[in-house]
Amino acid sequence: MDLLEYQVKEWFGQIGIPVLPSQRIDHPTDLKRLKIPYPVVLKSQVHSGGRLKAGGVRFVETTIDAIAAAQNIFNLPIGGDLPEVLLAEAKYDIEQELYLAVVLDTALCRPILLGCPEANIDWESVGEKMQHVVVEQDFSPFYARRLALKMGLQGALIQAVSSVIEKMYDLFIEKDLDLIEINPLGINSTGQVMALNGSVRVNERAIARHPDIALMATKMVNRYNGNCRHQNLSDWDGVELNGKIGILGNGAGSVLATMDLVSNAGGKPGICLNLRHASPIEPSPTTFRSRLEKALLIMAADKSIQVILINLLGSIPQASEVAEVIIDFVNQQKSELQPLTSSSNGSKNKRDKQSLIPRLVIRLAGSDFDIAKKELAGLKCDIAIEVVDNLDEAVNEAVGFVKTAASKK
Structure with missing residues (x-):
């Protein structure tokens, strides 16, 4: 955030x-x-x-x-x-501008102090100008002074800039940040330093530990949802597009990859949700099962969604319950539509249901899903459910159905 x-x-x-x-x-x-x-x-x-x-x-x-x-x-x-x-x-009159940052290096799993004697830098050509210091142990003022010296600072400016770096690091730790940046740190003719612009990125998984940040996040979500078709999408790590193929996955990478494949195949993604995590500001605990149940209902509530493409891979908790959730969802949708179609003849009834309930295309990859795949493959109902092993096949199935439905109109 x-x-x-x-x-x-x-x-x-x-x-x-x-x-x-x-x-x-x-x-x-x-x-x-x-x-x-x-x-x-x-x-x-x-x-x-x-x-x-x-x-x-x-x-x-x-x-x-x-x-x-x-x-x-x-x-x-x-x-x-x-x-x-x-x-x-x-307004502030400056004679020199510096760049300072504290960032979490995910490869080293350690904070890194960054500093450059120039501000508004071009990251592609920064080269040797950018200095860094890895905070390898408990933080001490030594790390800040070391960065200031590597930046080529001299005299009283070393202490002034080091003091700012120390406080940046304190804030970095206190608020569970992924990044804190001052760009630029201005220096006037008397040697006074001033943070003229700043950036902060909060680790989303830490938001719930900070009530003040959670309140800020809630306001941001509410503002975004004022222009959103689905108010409850604030509970998700996902995006809302305008296509007819809804996408559910258990990881940001798998969701994005599925979106790209759908687009490359000539389809248009609709609501795309990552079920791996609940919302960072969700106060109550959730399970994978509860998130899958809610996501399916969100998809069904959007009448523009014609296909729900479920792409689950790897290992997830409650994998054996995936089939149960999907079967319950199908039965619930059938029962809700029964009063709407009971007056029609049998064949018409079947066509109405297939047009009102999204088609399910399900790709489950991993041994954890073996039981779920068998149960879904043996499911017999008048609502189309396709279970496939290959993601490309699943994408082609979803895109093909939407194109076929469009050609019949």
Whole structure:
């Protein structure tokens, strides 16, 4: 979960990292009550990069100019994202800019301190300019000073920058972060350092341990769901597209790979959900079974979904119960549709059910699913269920059904 700049600056201020006087702006008229002396800079609060080039950062000298600029920024999409909040911040005259970061290296399973004597760096050509220090044991100020020296800093600047790095690391550990970044750290003519922009990425699996972060995450989810067709998709690691093939998987990689295969085969993915984890902000524990049950109901509730493509592989808890969940789902859908089709003749009844209930294409890979595959393969019902071993075959089956259904209309 990535935070917006104004949220990052609040954390910086609380832990003692130097930040400029600033004020959150929810509406252009808030600038009439601005407590920061002019000149100020107005910044669009979006997750997308390139705000300055896109026009999302404006320097203003008066209240009239500030209100006019704010109105423009509020209506300026950056990377497809419109800001709901602006940040008004005091102007700062700098003579030097640095880059600092603390990041979790998943290969080493250790935090790494990063520093560069230049800000706004081009990662493809940064080369030897970027310095790093691996925090191999319990953290001490030694690591921060070592990075400052490797960056070529001298005199009082070593202590000033080292102090910022120490506090960044403290925040990194305290909040269970994957990344904390200051880009740039500004230095003025007197040697004073100032965090002019910051980024923070929270480890999603740690959100539940921090009530304040969980509250922030809930607000973000609610804001996103205001424009979402399915309010309960906030409980999932997934995406909502506009195709007719719903995808369920037990891993982000398998879900993305299945989406790519569907697209390459000429199909269009719809709702795509990763069942491996529950929502990071879900307060109550969940099981794989409960997540599969809920996901199937979400798919069935979306009448645009014609096929549910289930791709499960590897080892999962409650693998033997997968068939039971799917069979219960099919029986529930049949019973709910029975009153709607009871007045039709037998053949018409069968066609109605097949058009109203999504077709199930199921690919189960792994010995854990042997029992489930046998039960599903022997299932006899008037709702189409295809159980296949090969993912390519499953994708072709799903895409082919949608194309056939479209040609009959």
